[in-house]
Amino acid sequence: SQQGEEDPQALSIQEGENATMNCSYKTSINNLQWYRQNSGRGLVHLILIRSNEREKHSGRLRVTLDTSKKSSSLLITASRAADTASYFCATDAKAGGSYIPTFGRGTSLIVHP
Amino acid sequence: SQTIHQWPATLVQPVGSPLSLECTVEGTSNPNLYWYRQAAGRGLQLLFYSVGIGQISSEVPQNLSASRPQDRQFILSSKKLLLSDSGFYLCAWSVSGVGTVILRYTFGSGTRLTVV
Numbered sequence: 583s584q585q586g587e588e589d590p591q592a593l594s595i596q597e598g599e600n601a602t603m604n605c606s607y608k609t610s611i612n613n614l615q616w617y618r619q620n621s622g623r624g625l626v627h628l629i630l631i632r633s634n635e636r637e638k639h640s641g642r643l644r645v646t647l648d649t650s651k652k653s654s655s656l657l658i659t660a661s662r663a664a665d666t667a668s669y670f671c672a673t674d675a676k677a678g679g680s681y682i683p684t685f686g687r688g689t690s691l692i693v694h695p
Numbered sequence: 696s697q698t699i700h701q702w703p704a705t706l707v708q709p710v711g712s713p714l715s716l717e718c719t720v721e722g723t724s725n726p727n728l729y730w731y732r733q734a735a736g737r738g739l740q741l742l743f744y745s746v747g748i749g750q751i752s753s754e755v756p757q758n759l760s761a762s763r764p765q766d767r768q769f770i771l772s773s774k775k776l777l778l779s780d781s782g783f784y785l786c787a788w789s790v791s792g793v794g795t796v797i798l799r800y801t802f803g804s805g806t807r808l809t810v811v
Contacts, residue, residue, distance in 0.1 A: 613798070615799060615800070617800075617802075622783070622805070622807065623804060623805060624701075624785055624787075624802035624803050624804045624805050625739075625785070625787075625800070625802045626802070627799045627800065627801065630798065630799060670738065670739070672800065682741065682744065682754070683729065683741065683787075683789070683800055684741070685731075685738050685739040686738055687737055687738035688737075688738055690736075
């Protein structure tokens with residue numbers, strides 16, 4: 583089963599608006615990461631938040647983490663048409679001596695110019 | 696600098712034909728390597744991962760296999776492709792922090808495989 587689940591599955595907004603995506607997970611984590619994927623391309627790492635952190639900023643990105651609720655949110659402020667992409671959260675599940683990455687199904691964001 | 700190369704970018708293969716997708720990493724040693732498959736509009740399904748040469752772990756039993764003949768080379772193969780093998784295949788590598796915690800995954804640009 584999926585460790586991370588994003589919602590909404592799809593989000594359509596106007597340029598300049600804020601976009602908020604959420605991610606829920608099931609087991610304890612060391613960190614949680616957000617990735618972006620343009621259509622037909624590989625995923626690009628956006629930001630990592632550690633389990634002992636509650637909020638992190640990077641440019642127009644703001645990530646929060648609530649380990650008590652096993653959830654995270656990604657906020658993109660002042661969105662641009664170029665932000666149109668799918669966004670995934672990823673967590674690690676320990677398997678033996680290794681950490682296995684698990685990605686959610688993603689949120690498809692469309693920003694209309 | 697660290698880079699990852701994945702090829703080919705697109706591939707159309709007939710049912711029953713073999714498959715070989717290659718992924719190489721530069722600028723790092725002993726990376727963790729991963730193969731993912733992504734169906735259209737869906738999330739990523741982890742197929743195989745490798746923590747070292749010759750060490751392959753399979754997450755999902757299926758018509759595919761993986762090999763790691765060199766430290767920075769990861770190959771995804773099939774002897775006979777099925778229609779259901781169509782999808783977008785992504786290779787990735789990771790770096791680990793203290794206690795083997797993964798800090799980030801770096802993805803290749805992907806291979807669009809269409810089995811006809």
